[in-house]
Amino acid sequence: MTFPQPQIIMSQKLKFGTDADLQEILAAEQELGAINTDAGAEAYAGMEGLEAGKVVTGKISQVNDQEVLVDVNFKSEGVISRNEFKDDEVPEVGSEIEVYIEKLEDEDGRLVLSKQKADFVRVWERIHQAFENNEIVKGTLTKRIKGGVVVDLFGIDAFLPGSQIDLRQIPDINALIGQEFELKVIKVNKARRNIVVSRRVVLEEQRNSQRDKVLENLEKGQVRKGIVKNITDFGAFIDLGGVDGLLHITDMSYKRISHPSEVVKLGDEVEVMVLDFNDKKERISLGMKQLRPHPWKDIAARYPEGMVVKGKVVSITDYGAFVELEDGIEGLIHVSEMSWTQHVKHPSKILAVGQEVEAVVLKVEEEQERISLGLKQLEEDPWEQIDKELPPGARVVGEIRNLASFGAFVEIKDGVDGLIHVSDMSWTKKINHPSEMVKKGDKVECVVLAVDKEKRRISLSMKHLTEDPWDSVETTYPVNSEVTGKIVRLLDRGVVVELPNGLEGFIPVSKLTAEYIKVPADAFKVGDEVPAAVTEIDQTNRKIYLSVVDYFKNRESAELKAWMESHKPGENGTTIGESVKKSKKSEEESK
Known part of the structure; x- marks a missing residue:
């Protein structure tokens, strides 16, 4: 058998192929150790009918670590490099073997033979036929090399580029070594003994066939198996067999998950339910959690x-x-x-x-x-027994926790606060803000007025620590009795004075002096002490009315005259009495 003239047979670019794919294939040829067979050189006639370029049968006569000697009925035995035998091929003396005659004589006059080229010639027609007819062949992946994998195809080496191993990137190519796969021959170069195969082509064709079948039978509610093809932040794409569906993160599990990788991994086979798809079935929504009972049922x-x-x-x-x-x-x-x-x-x-x-x-x-x-x-609710622990009238000590415009909050015990309303801080004083009486952090004693367990409210009082002076006001300050008070507030219609026991009385402007004054501020100021007589007790409205004029009714006219003299409108808002005192003082100083 002889080789024809040199020729190179290249595949058409695959429908999914790229220039990068072809560059990868060309580069990998060097790794395979492509050998120029010089098959086109003219075979010259040798002795005993042997000629270069022929495949003949010989018998192994000797084997050593470097070479195998074969008797082909020539004047001398032919030599084959031991490297041409695969690891699982053990040459035995006496066994017959087909060899390719490379040279009738080398520099040492020896007949040069090749087993690999003989193997190639033997299967070439079969490989070429598979390539021409786009047939599927089977090959075993034997070892990994740069750019791909070496495949044993009918006993000779072919190259499977990394991009042609699968439809998607393979995480661990070494795991495929030793496995047999269906392949297609996509490139042959007889002169260089290069054969390139693809598994991806086979898978693409299978997927396209499956895709049509899947789409034809696709229905909502179907349960299908698929392979996790890609994972994103919002979900995972599942290959259902030539057609992809999206398994959204919200349809993966009833439990809360942060990322789809918590549920699925790339390459996993999963069971999913078809939830929905558009008219052309281009967008398919899938679910996993729908295959399990709804956790909120019952x-x-x-x-x-x-x-x-x-x-x-x-x-x-x-x-x-x-x-x-x-x-x-x-x-x-x-x-x-x-x-x-x-x-x-x-x-x-x-x-x-x-x-x-x-x-x-x-x-x-x-x-x-x-x-x-x-x-x-x-834990036990501290309010559960609060009405028994703190009955109305009970005295408690607590810390002022917070102040509001309407009162002060007091922590009586852990988790239990009571309110002292501003109106319950004093019997006698008009409190505008609780800060006038207490400040945050103060320890105060108070009395429990009421407990509302349902609303979790406790009303407290500071003023109830003492008796209400208004209960005995008619005895303490009977009508016509005489008192002395200090002015605490000036009003347009009169003055408010503080009495010795903390109660307050009111003196109308007409009852301050016998002479006419427009407003009390014309003749009086805060802090002035004034004598007065009790004229009326209004128990209902808690008011005591006083009169300076009535106080002087039973007094000597000289006392009244002195009072009036000292409480006339003066310059710069001072009273006549003050002006007289200042005048006398300046006269004494001048002397």
Whole structure:
């Protein structure tokens, strides 16, 4: 058998091929150790009918580490390099072997033979036919080289580029060594003994065939198996057999997941349900969680109210913490349900993501898929026995925790606050703001007025520590009795004076002096002490009316005259009495 004139047979560029693919193939040929067979050189006639370029049968006569000697009935034995035998081929003396005659004589006068070229010639026609007819052939991957894999094809080496091994990138090519696959011959070069094969072509054809079949039978609600082809932040693309569908992250599991890689891995075979697709079936939506029972079904029976449950904190918001009780079931511990005793400003002050916690089921709403949980319910409610511990009239000592315009909040015990309303701070004083009486952090004694356990409110009082002076005001200050008070407020219609026991009395402007004054400020100032007589007690409105004029009715006229003299409108807002005192003082100083 002789080779024809040199020729190179190249495949057409594959429909999915790129220039980069072809460059990869060409580069890999060097790695395979392509040998120019000089097959086109004219074979010259040799002795005994042998000539270069022929394939003949010979018998192995000798074997050593470097060479194998073969008797082909020539004047001398032919020599074959031991490297031409594969690892699993053991040349035995006496066995017959087909060889290719490369040279009748080398520099040493020896007949040069080749086993590999004989193998190539023997299977060339079969390979060429497979290439021409686009046939599928089987080959075994034998070793990895740069750019791809060496394939044993009918006993000779062919090259399988890395880009032609599969439809997608193979994570570990070494795992494929030793396996047999269906392939197609996509490039042959007889002169250089190069054969390039592709598994990808076979898979593409199979996928296209499967795609048509899948699309034809695709229906909503179908359960199919597929391979995870690609993973993104929002989901995974599943190859259903030539057609891809999207498995969105929200349809992977009923439980909370941060990334699709928590559920699927590249190359995994998964079972999915067809949820939806468009008219042309170009966009297919898939689901995995739909294959399992809905976790919220019969949830109320599994988690009755009052049940103590265990779970893991999976998320924290400003208003509470979500606890995973099982896959797809989360309950909310609202910030208000975290502590009886602490004012929790943010859930992170109590809980942390990943923390295992126990909680009590407070409420289950199956349709809304909501479970309300409580943390503080694991402990005794300090308000439960509060009405027995703090009955009305009980005296308590607490710390001022906060001040408001209407009163002061007092912490009586852990988690229990009471309110001292501004009106309950003093029997006698008009308090505009609680800061006039107390400040934050003060320890105060007070009396329990009322307890509202349902609304969790306790009313406290400071003034009830003493008797109400108004209960005995008619005895203390009977009408016509005489008193001395200090002016604390100036009004347009009169003055308010503070009496010795803390009560306040009112003197109308007409009762301040016998002479006419427009407003009290014309003749009086805050701090002035004034004598007066009690003219009226208004027990209902808690008011005492006084009169300076009535006080002087039974006095000597000289006393009245002196009073009036000292309380006339003066310059710069001072009284006549003050002006007289200043005048006398300046006269004495001048002397």
